[in-house]
Amino acid sequence: MSVNLPAGAVGDVAAESVVDDVLLARIRSRAAVHDRENTFPHDDLHELREAGYLRMFAPLDRGGLGFGLERVAREQTRLATAAPATALALNMHLVWTGTAKVLLDRGDDSLAWVLDDAVAGEVFAFGNSEAGNDLVLFGSRTVATPQPDGGYHFTGTKIFTSLSPVWTRLGVFGRDDTDPEAPLLVHAFLERQPGVETLSDWDTLAMRASQSNTTILTEAVAPASRVFRRLPAGPSADPLIFGIFANFEVLVAAVYTGLSQRALELAVEAAHRRTSLKANGRPYAHDPDIRWRIASAGIQHDGIPPQIAALARAVDALENRGAAWFPALVGLKVRATESARVVVDHALRVSGGSAIASSSELGRLYRDVIAGLFHPSDDESAHSTVANALLGPVPE
Structure with missing residues (x-):
């Protein structure tokens, strides 16, 4: 059973999808x-x-x-x-x-x-995340050391490196303090080499198959041909930063919206499958409380796909929103991931105790949706971005 989505919604692509x-x-x-x-x-x-x-x-x-x-x-x-x-x-x-x-x-x-x-x-992987780096793309704990040939050596620890077992190109960045008065953030791609170690430390509650292991860089070599940006440390208007941010936020929102859609489908199936002795064997789909809960999940879910489509379409159309892009993108990510958590919670309540079995698909979705809390921009960072856009920055 599938959930009916509005025409043109994000999930409504079965007839034309790459994935039949x-x-x-x-x-x-x-x-x-x-x-x-x-x-x-x-x-x-x-x-x-x-x-x-x-x-x-x-x-x-x-x-x-x-x-x-x-x-x-x-x-x-x-x-x-x-x-x-x-x-x-x-x-x-x-x-x-x-x-x-x-x-x-x-x-x-x-x-x-x-x-x-x-x-x-x-296969390209994203090796930018670092423990304790709340500056995200505007700062790095990884050391980038320039080489005479224009390449760089990178030394540091990257976390949440999804695709760890299979990537062939790893995008990384680090800080070059050659000039302490003008530090640079250096972006480059690495190939697998002795200076790149993948730990087997991904044993998590959620999104287990992503295999987002920790990556240790020890003077990992990026040749000059794969060093593609050297930007001043701190916020940057470089189109690279916009490109990374726009794609990351929109695509994270898309993934959690798909998870939300599946949870809603499973809730609808459960409501039709489960019956009530108290109601003489009638399905829970006829129970007003269950109907209210599923309707609440549907209302929570159905506003997100059009938002994803609209913001992604604006990126494709080369719209120039300047600094207004960033609150729009973080807002989308937060709404999508938080909405998915609400939908999954409703679905779990509708489905009953069987959903907590280790074999339950909905139980797995309940665990997976938690990971949405931790993708950039997190809730605190997103609220700071939007507050600055609406109220201006707090004076130093």
Whole structure:
């Protein structure tokens, strides 16, 4: 049973999706196994690569599918209805290819090679997150040491490196303090090498199949050809920052909206399946309290897909919103992830005690949705961004 969404909504792409119903069913059938065994979904990646998933953002004339952010967000929402952790892991590849497209669309071909590599089958991962770094893209604890040939060595610890078992290109950044008065944030891509160590430390409550292990960098070498930005430390208006931020926030929102959609579907199924002795065997779908709860979940869910579509479409249309982009993007991420938590909670209450069984799909969604709390921008950072936009910054 599926939930009816408004025409053009994010989840309504079955007829035209890269992931057809048969493939989606296979991916769904494997999700519980990967969650239980804490393993990476290699079969999902293989089949999605064959379907063209890794090259969605690449233009047609470069061998890609020519999709914009709006279409890719729809695809990610659909995939997340089957396997949220698979979708979340692939988000990291799509953030880099989406950023390359944002730049290319705006006349900057500095990451065009990323799109070509994606078409060739390379897998890009996101190695920017660091424990205790609440500056996110505006500061780094990783040391970037310049080399005579224009390359850099990177030394530091990156956390939440999704796609750890399979990536072939790792985007990282670090701080170059060669000039203490003008420190730089250096962005580059690494390949697998002795200076890059992946720990086997991903044993978590949520999104287990993403295998977002810790990565230790020890003088990891990025050649000059793969160093693509050297920006002043602190906030930056460089289009790279916008590209990363826009793709990350929209695609995270899309994944959790797919999770929310699936939870709502499972709640509807449970309401029709469960019967009440008190009501002479009638299904709970006729019970007014259950109907209210499912309606509440539906109301919570159905406003998010159009917001994702509208914001993604604005990115594709090259809208120039300046600083107004950032409160809009963080607001979308927070609304989507918080809405998904509410929907899953309603769905769990409707489904009854069986939902807490270890084999329950809804129980897995209840765990997975918690991870939405921790993706940038978190609740505190997002509120600070929006407060600054509405009220101005607090004077120092």
